[in-house]
Amino acid sequence: MINKKKMKKSIILLITLFFISIISLYILSNLADTSKLIKRSSYVTNITQIQISMENIKKQLISLNKKNPELLSSLFSSKSDGLSFNLAYKNIKAVIFLNKITDEDIIHSDINKLAIGDAQSLQYYKKLFKENHVYNFGDFFQILKEYKIKYLKVTNFKQIYYIIDKFKRVTNNNDIDKIKNQFYIFDENSDVLKCQINVKVSDLQAKSTFLLDTKSGGIENYKFFIKK
Numbered sequence: 022m023i024n025k026k027k028m029k030k031s032i033i034l035l036i037t038l039f040f041i042s043i044i045s046l047y048i049l050s051n052l053a054d055t056s057k058l059i060k061r062s063s064y065v066t067n068i069t070q071i072q073i074s075m076e077n078i079k080k081q082l083i084s085l086n087k088k089n090p091e092l093l094s095s096l097f098s099s100k101s102d103g104l105s106f107n108l109a110y111k112n113i114k115a116v117i118f119l120n121k122i123t124d125e126d127i128i129h130s131d132i133n134k135l136a137i138g139d140a141q142s143l144q145y146y147k148k149l150f151k152e153n154h155v156y157n158f159g160d161f162f163q164i165l166k167e168y169k170i171k172y173l174k175v176t177n178f179k180q181i182y183y184i185i186d187k188f189k190r191v192t193n194n195n196d197i198d199k200i201k202n203q204f205y206i207f208d209e210n211s212d213v214l215k216c217q218i219n220v221k222v223s224d225l226q227a228k229s230t231f232l233l234d235t236k237s238g239g240i241e242n243y244k245f246f247i248k249k
Contacts, residue, residue: 067222067223067224067225068225068227070112070113070222071220071222071225071227072227072245074113074115074220074222075218075227075229075245078115078117078218078220079216079218079229079231079240079243082117082216082233083233083238083240086233086235086238090235093119093233094212096121096214097121097212102120103119103120103121104117104118104119104120105117105118112222112223113220113221113222114220114221114222115218115219115220115221116218117216117218117219118215118216118217118218119214119215119216120214120215121214121215122207122213122214122215126205126207126215127207128141128142129141129145130142130145130146130203130204131205131207132165132181132204132205132206133169133174133175133206135162135165136165136166136168136169137169138166143162146158149200149203150200153196153199153200154196154199155196155197155199156192156194156196157188157192157194160191161184161188164184164187164191165184168184175206176206177206178206178241178242181201181204181206182201185197185198185201185204202242202243202244203242204242205232205242212234212235213232213233214232214233215230215232216230216231216232216233217229217230218230225247226247226248227246227247228245228246228248229243229244229245229246230242230243230244231243231244
């Protein structure tokens with residue numbers, strides 16, 4: 022009799038290998054286009070190569086999600102530990118990490134947890150404001166609570182930006198723009214993946230992080246960092 026547990030592990034492994042082979046094909050073909058584009062347009066700096074490569078990889082993840090949604094949906098399994106894999110083309114090296122939202126993400130940084138006064142979320146966001154020298158957290162918290170009373174919960178990033186804009190008008194201060202990409206919406210049934218791309222060209226390294234909504238195909242909270 023075939024061991025069902027071993028069979029399940031084998032299926033997960035096959036899905037993972039298939040996923041990596043498909044996405045590698047998509048991304049490597051685009052990295053080849055990147056190399057040609059840089060040569061044609063005289064883009065000779067490492068930072069330009071990194072930025073174009075990041076953008077290509079991001080676009081191909083969106084394309085992959087649209088064409089093969091079942092591959093990414095496998096990452097939402099309770100057994101999934103996410104995926105990480107390496108890609109390389111000439112002098113460009115990339116590492117891609119994909120993972121589902123964790124309970125820790127929900128507890129600490131979900132803005133709807135903050136809206137109900139969850140202690141851990143309060144601690145997380147108060148620290149975020151303080152470390153980035155953004156003042157009047159109390160005003161932000163009050164605006165958020167009023168929004169929750171009226172609309173029950175925050176359901177998308179457009180609503181987050183509305184709350185941020187209202188906070189800027191109330192306080193007559195735009196400092197919150199420094200952290201506007203660090204507000205999140207998470208829940209247990211989320212179809213959002215956490216994505217991270219590390220790219221190295223010669224001795225220059227950079228990282229980007231973002232959220233990929235596998236239902237809408239949208240990208241939110243995109244952040245780009247140069248490693249010094």
